[in-house]
Amino acid sequence: MTFSLILFLLTVFTGVLWVLDVFVWKPKRVKVMSDELQQFDRSNEDALRRGVQSVVAARSAMVTRMNERPKWLEYTAGFFPVIFFIFILRSFIFEPFRIPSGSMMPTLESGDMILVNKYNYGLRLPVLNTKIVPIGEPERGDVIVFRYPADEKIDYIKRVVGLPGDKIEYINKRLTINGKPVPVTADGKYYDEAKMQELDQFVEQLGKKDHRILNNRAAPAGAYPLPIHNNPDACDYVRGGLICTVPKDTYFVLGDNRDNSEDSRYWGFVPEKNLVGRANMIWMNLSKPSRIGFFD
Incomplete structure (x- = not known):
């Protein structure tokens, strides 16, 4: 329950x-x-x-x-x-979540406690999750919390990359949207304390929003569909990655820690009905209080 x-x-x-x-x-x-x-x-x-x-x-x-x-x-x-x-507060305004893994590093780290805005994408009936008041839709670059399509008892957090109708290419660790490569700029190194390894850091620009992403040089390029993929016909898996057309009323999401994230490359698309809300604030991190604040 x-x-x-x-x-x-x-x-x-x-x-x-x-x-x-x-x-x-x-x-x-x-x-x-x-x-x-x-x-x-x-x-x-x-x-x-x-x-x-x-x-x-x-x-x-x-x-x-x-x-x-x-x-x-x-x-x-x-x-x-x-x-x-x-x-009322938790159902319609804000809901707290705790980040359990490093798939959204460097934006979010394991142990970050975040607030999720529940009304950005429309008011929904508690428990039933049925939208009753449409307010807005996710924008490219938003960090969203959603119910994992393969097991809706689990909440996931990822970044919106593809909107309905977009053609998404992620090949050799580079992202292209509707035929246009997404700009990235090298931004030094990032040290993953949990895995004790150094990762390449980049600034990626999605629309007007900049955020940092990580790549692991040792990790191979490419992706593969899991048996739980909710729409494999919408994607072509090619050498070094994949090409997908985002179906209607769904979103393509990626983790910022690109080589350590199980996301739309593997299990498919996030249905609009699974949206929980938009995340943009860390309200507590017991081991690193300096992380408290807003993020992109």
């Missing part, structure tokens, strides 16, 4: 109890306590008039109890406003 479903069920459960308490149970409690308070006032009319402290304190305690929930409701319905706020 996914966290989204658990959060949805908690919101419904605590919300039902909150509504019942506000509109049914609390009025009954108040009525009972009001009757008891009136009886108390009649029985202690003289003491109250004289301001006997013990009687006044007892009356104040009764008034306080009048507005208190039973403990079981305090720990269920009482949490509804907080749970509801988190549900």
Whole structure:
């Protein structure tokens, strides 16, 4: 059971109890306590008039109890406003994710905790993931989180390279879109601490957006379709790489760590319905706080 479903069920459960308490149970409690308070006032009319402290304190305690929930409701319905706020925030505005691998280095490193904008690509119903309000579409160069087409219980993060209808060529570790080579500029070296190896770093320009990518000289050029590829007929696998035409309502994505990323070269295209949102901010990295901030 996914966290989204658990959060949805908690919101419904605590919300039902909150509504019942506000509109049914609390009025009954108040009525009972009001009757008891009136009886108390009649029985202690003289003491109250004289301001006997013990009687006044007892009356104040009764008034306080009048507005208190039973403990079981305090720990269920009482949490509804907080749970509801988190549900709305996580479902429609921002959702946190943790980067589990190095496939998006150097842009994102393992351990980066990122915020994903949930409304950039349209508002979707929680759990069902059905778009209800169209707002925008992914642009070339966006870093997106999506439900992995081969197993939608898993979330992936990659960079959008191909839009619907684009012809994508990735041959000998160089990218061409619709017949135009994507500009790249050498940018020194990058040291992968996890694998203790030095990689070639480049600045790649997708449209108006620049970002850094990595290549491993020791890794062979080329790609191959996995058995889980969701549209192998849209791609031709050639010596040193592949040529794909991106189908309607899908996107071609790559990891920035090009020789260490399982992406559209292997398992196919990201359907529009699988989009979760756009990522552009690291909000925490416990081992490297200096990484906190926005990224391209």
